[in-house]
Amino acid sequence: MTPFRRTQWTPGDVMSMRADLLNLPNEHFKPLLQGRLPTPLEKASIVEDLVREQVALQIFENDTYKVLVGHAPPFIRLTVKRHDNQPCESWKDLQAIKNQLVGPEFEAAELFPAESRLVDAGNEYHLWVHADPSFRFPFGFQCSRAVPEHPLFQPR
DSSP states (O other), X not given: OOOOEEEOOOHHHHHHHHHHHHTSOGGGGGGGXXXXXXXXXXXXXXHHHHHHHHHTSEEEEOSSEEEEEEEETTEEEEXXXXXXXXXXXXXXXXXXXXXXXXXXXXXXXXXXXXXXXXXXXXXXXXXXXXXXXTOOOSSSOOSXXXXXXXXXXXXX
């Protein structure tokens, strides 16, 4: 995996994003309007807000991945997608992405939400990284580092 470089949204990216959102059926926007269909003006306003939110995200890319970085205090959200739209099959890649873009001593979690909160954009992964490097999640292993090169894993 090559190092990440920061990239920018192109005007074409923004126009395509806007068009894709505007082409969504009005039913897609009902949850944002307490179950009612939007008027054309409301739909346009919602789309502009969504485009603004997306364009505010930082973009990092390497030879394999595109990562969008957003802030949702106290978390940093990493949205990870492969350029070839295939599933990410390597946990080590996600760990390396977190380490490279946020830092090796930050903890992250991937949430498997309730179905009512599910967001599935297809082979897109969301890591929620706590913005405080001293924070530790109250779950997970409480031991020190244990990886294949660690003595714990060496044959006797």
